[in-house]
Amino acid sequence: MSLIHITNLTIGYENRILTENLSFDVNAGDFISIIGENGAGKSTFVKTLLGLYSPRKGKITFGDGLKKKQVGYLPQQTVVQRDFPATVWEIVLSGCQGQKGLRPFYNSVEKGIAQFNMKRMNITEFTKRSYRNLSGGQQQRVLLARALCASDRLLILDEPVSGLDPKASEDMYNTIRSLNKEGVTIIMISHDISAALKYATHILHMRKDALFLPVKEYLQSEIGRLYTESI
Amino acid sequence: MAFDKLFMYLEYPFVRYAIIVGMLIALCSSLLGVTLVLKRFSFIGDGLSHVAFGAMAVASVMKLTNHMVLVLPVTIACAIIILRMGQSTKIRGDAMIAMVSVGALAIGYLIMNVFSTSSNLSGDVCTTLFGSTSILTLTMNEVLLSAGLSVGVVAVFIIFYNKIFAVTFDESFSRAVGTNASGYNLLIAVVIAVIIVLAMNLVGSLLISALVVFPALSAMRLFNSFKGVTIFAAIISVVCALVGILFSIVAGTPVGSTIVITDIAAFVICFIIGIVGRRG
Numbered sequence: 001m002s003l004i005h006i007t008n009l010t011i012g013y014e015n016r017i018l019t020e021n022l023s024f025d026v027n028a029g030d031f032i033s034i035i036g037e038n039g040a041g042k043s044t045f046v047k048t049l050l051g052l053y054s055p056r057k058g059k060i061t062f063g064d065g066l067k068k069k070q071v072g073y074l075p076q077q078t079v080v081q082r083d084f085p086a087t088v089w090e091i092v093l094s095g096c097q098g099q100k101g102l103r104p105f106y107n108s109v110e111k112g113i114a115q116f117n118m119k120r121m122n123i124t125e126f127t128k129r130s131y132r133n134l135s136g137g138q139q140q141r142v143l144l145a146r147a148l149c150a151s152d153r154l155l156i157l158d159e160p161v162s163g164l165d166p167k168a169s170e171d172m173y174n175t176i177r178s179l180n181k182e183g184v185t186i187i188m189i190s191h192d193i194s195a196a197l198k199y200a201t202h203i204l205h206m207r208k209d210a211l212f213l214p215v216k217e218y219l220q221s222e223i224g225r226l227y228t229e230s231i
Numbered sequence: 232m233a234f235d236k237l238f239m240y241l242e243y244p245f246v247r248y249a250i251i252v253g254m255l256i257a258l259c260s261s262l263l264g265v266t267l268v269l270k271r272f273s274f275i276g277d278g279l280s281h282v283a284f285g286a287m288a289v290a291s292v293m294k295l296t297n298h299m300v301l302v303l304p305v306t307i308a309c310a311i312i313i314l315r316m317g318q319s320t321k322i323r324g325d326a327m328i329a330m331v332s333v334g335a336l337a338i339g340y341l342i343m344n345v346f347s348t349s350s351n352l353s354g355d356v357c358t359t360l361f362g363s364t365s366i367l368t369l370t371m372n373e374v375l376l377s378a379g380l381s382v383g384v385v386a387v388f389i390i391f392y393n394k395i396f397a398v399t400f401d402e403s404f405s406r407a408v409g410t411n412a413s414g415y416n417l418l419i420a421v422v423i424a425v426i427i428v429l430a431m432n433l434v435g436s437l438l439i440s441a442l443v444v445f446p447a448l449s450a451m452r453l454f455n456s457f458k459g460v461t462i463f464a465a466i467i468s469v470v471c472a473l474v475g476i477l478f479s480i481v482a483g484t485p486v487g488s489t490i491v492i493t494d495i496a497a498f499v500i501c502f503i504i505g506i507v508g509r510r511g
Contacts, residue, residue: 050407069409075401080269084400086457094397098408104390130455150408 001063002027003154003185004049009058011041011048017056017208018044024204024212028064028153031177031186033196035227036206042189045206046156049187069098072147072155076162077139081131088126088134088142092118095149113149121145121175137168144175148184155179157188161195173199193228233481240480248374253472253490255381256433257442259426261468262388264447265461266399266419274325275313275420277440278332279427282309284436285339287359292346299376303428309335310420361435361487369432377429384422391418396457433472434487442468445494452498452505467497 002025009022018041026032034042047053049060050073062068072095095117096110106114118124121141126134131142140160147155160176161169169192177199180186190196196203203218205211211223218224240246267273286305290298309331316327343356369377388395398405398415405412423443430439446468450460475490482489 047403052403052406069407071407073404073407075403075407078401080271081400084269084457085451085455085460086396086400087455090396090457091400094393094400094404095408097394097397097405097410100393105393128456133455146404150404156407 003030003062003064003066005059005061005063007059007061009048009060010056011044011053012056013044013053019206019208019210022058022210022212026154026185026187028185029180029183030202031180031200032188032202032204033200034187034189034204034206035191035193035196036210040206041210042206043158045204046158046187046189050156066153070151070153072149072151074140074143074147074155074157074160076158077143081139083132086131087128088118088123088131089114089128091131091142092123092145092149095146098150110149114145117145117148117152120148135168136164137171140164140168140172141175148179152184154185155187157186159189159191161190161192169195197228237477237481245369246480248369248371249486250473250476252369252374252377253433253476253486254469255378256426256430257446257468257472257490258465259381259384260430260439260442261446261464262385262461263419263423263426264443264445264468265450265457265464266395267423268444268447268451269399272419273440273444274328275310276423276427276443278313278328279306279310279424280431280436280439281332281339282306282335283427283431284359285335285342287431287436288339288343291355292342297372299428302431303425306428307421307424310424311417314416314420359431359435360437361485373432377432380425380429384425387418387422391415392461395419400457434490438487438491441491441494445491445498446471449494449498449501452501453508467501468494471497 004026006025007023010017010020011022012018034045036042044053048055050071051068062070093106093111093114096106096113099110100106115124118127121144123138123141123145126138126142131139134142144155144160147157155176157176161172164172173195176186176188180199188196188200197215197219200215202212202214203224205213205218205223205227211218211221213221213224219228267276283302283306286302287298290301293301295301313327313331340356344352394405394410394415397410398412402412405415426443427436427439430442434442446464447460449467450464454460454463471493472490475493476486478484478493479486479489
């Protein structure tokens with residue numbers, strides 16, 4: 001069974017419909033890049049998937065033993081976070097807040113998960129450092145480690161390289177790719193078309209009648225050719 | 232000489248009550264200050280304190296023996312309204328706070344002015360706004376109530392500490408993994424309302440924000456972890472309250488503003504240490 005099963009999904013806000021009758025399956029191991037114009041509904045779709053917004057119509061079902069809130073999410077950075085006084089450890093550990101539930105403190109299992117994911121993201125040396133003193137690339141690795149604490153089956157990334165320099169962007173993409181090779185399913189919003197095509201297995205092109213295709217077929221489709229010509 | 236005067240005062244139980252309650256209030260207000268400052272909610276405290284002033288005016292006119300019976304629920308209700316309405320797009324959060332706070336201030340003063348039978352109206356208004364000797368005239372019941380509420384606030388804070396941190400740092404992530412972020416925002420707002428009503432006795436409604444904001448800002452100059460900032464803010468706040476109250480007793484200055492000035496001094500010291508420490 002597929003990880004996520006999306007049927008006849010319609011999303012939008014107030015009286016504006018962003019996309020209609022979207023149906024596709026996300027299978028374990030997929031790397032899906034979401035592309036499209038600004039305001040086409042990329043973020044809205046992702047937030048609907050996360051359960052932050054409810055769909056206008058249609059259904060999203062989680063299968064294959066994946067629970068609805070068992071998703072690792074990497075949101076875009078907010079202004080609040082830029083000078084937030086918190087250590088890397090405190091932030092990564094907060095990725096386990098879903099498992100913790102109403103229990104006041106984190107237990108040793110959760111601390112173990114946090115340590116494991118810090119090693120995985122190569123940020124163990126920053127454990128006690130303050131988040132606000134790290135570089136942009138390092139900060140993204142911290143947030144990625146936090147996302148992995150919530151789930152190492154499915155990661156949803158909202159423009160993971162925005163604001164990073166070219167070197168840090170490439171490092172970030174390589175990290176994401178190696179996670180995907182380890183079996184983590186990736187859904188990523190990207191403004192960077194060439195990277196989206198390079199790393200993904202599937203493309204979701206957001207617009208009124210959204211398109212979901214494997215990368216090769218997307219490149220041969222009419223809209224794919226039009227859209228990728230510019231690069 | 233000054234010490235003799237201090238020890239003489241400390242003989243009186245009401246002075247000791249004042250000191251205990253003052254320190255408890257300072258502890259509570261500093262705990263949530265960190266979250267408020269980081270969430271850019273500093274002005275909610277300010278807005279709510281004006282609401283509390285309005286409610287206090289109504290309570291005095293109604294000649295309630297225990298003002299808290301009215302002031303506490305009204306302030307909590309307004310905290311919830313500000314938070315809920317602030318999230319809707321129709322009226323922006325900051326505009327909402329401005330409306331509620333200025334409105335409450337105007338209504339409160341009008342009611343006091345029209346209905347008050349007191350011979351010293353401006354004195355009453357001044358006391359409610361800036362605090363004064365009221366902390367020194369606390370009854371045993373008020374001390375117990377303040378102590379109980381303070382213990383409650385500290386307990387809530389410790390139990391939900393990790394969730395409060397998570398929601399403060401990243402609300403969208405928290406929602407995505409199933410944390411009830413709106414619920415925690417509501418909890419924060421209610422606790423702030425309780426703290427403000429408590430702190431009104433100490434520093435008066437216009438100066439409460441200082442008690443909430445300064446210790447957090449001071450601690451943020453020096454510490455890099457959320458835990459460190461929270462703990463140090465609590466310590467600074469309690470020490471400043473103690474120093475402020477003792478100084479005001481000896482020098483005969485108003486309690487509220489003396490505490491706030493002590494907090495400002497602590498902030499300046501932390502600010503300088505922060506700059507020097509980063510260079511060194």
